Amino acid sequence: QVQLVESGGGLVQAGGSLxxxxxxxxxxxxxxxxxWFRQAPGKEREFxxxxxxxxxxxxxxxxxxxxxxxSRDNAKNTVYLQMNSLKPEDTAVYYxxxxxxxxxxxxxxxxxxxxxxxQVTVSS
Numbered sequence: 001q002v003q004l005v006e007s008g009g010g011l012v013q014a015g016g017s018l019x020x021x022x023x024x025x026x027x028x029x030x031x032x033x034x035x036w037f038r039q040a041p042g043k044e045r046e047f048x049x050x051x052x053x054x055x056x057x058x059x060x061x062x063x064x065x066x067x068x069x070x071s072r073d074n075a076k077n078t079v080y081l082q083m084n085s086l087k088p089e090d091t092a093v094y095y096x097x098x099x100x101x102x103x104x105x106x107x108x109x110x111x112x113x114x115x116x117x118x119q120v121t122v123s124s
Contacts, residue, residue: 002027002113004096009118012086016122020081022096022115030054030074032098036081037108038120040092048094049081050104059104064090086122093117 008020024032035050049070051058058070069082079096095118097111105111 002032002098004098004113004115006094006096006115006118009094009120011121011123014087014122014124016086017082017084018086018120020083020094020096020118020120022079022081024077024079024098028074029072029077029079029098032100032113033102033104034070034072034079035097035099035104035106035108035111036070036079036094037097038090038092038094039117040089043092045095045108047106047108050106051079052104053102057104059106061106083120086120088122088124090120091122092120094120 003025006022036048039045049060051070055072067085072079096115098113099111
């Protein structure tokens with residue numbers, strides 16, 4: 001079984017930055033394709049970014065391209081999401097998710113492993 005724990009959320013002003021971390025235990029994160037998703041109040045969960053097992057391939061939602069960067073350190077069993085130039089519309093609970101299939105998938109239903117989420121609030 002895989003456990004994922006996110007951290008790094010908080011309150012930040014518009015234009016600021018945050019870095020989220022997701023630590024995996026129970027299985028090496030290097031065996032997992034990882035994704036970050038978010039869910040704002042009253043909205044459906046949406047894909048934010050994904051990264052392949054080696055870190056060589058990444059994919060982003062159009063809304064965050066050029067602003068957010070996903071990365072991973074398999075030696076530390078950790079995946080990161082660097083978020084720059086944050087906007088109030090980025091306010092949401094952010095979740096990391098993992099799957100064994102090697103391809104990045106933008107559908108959350110394709111990820112069996114999820115963290116508990118971390119709140120990101122961007123004030124205007």
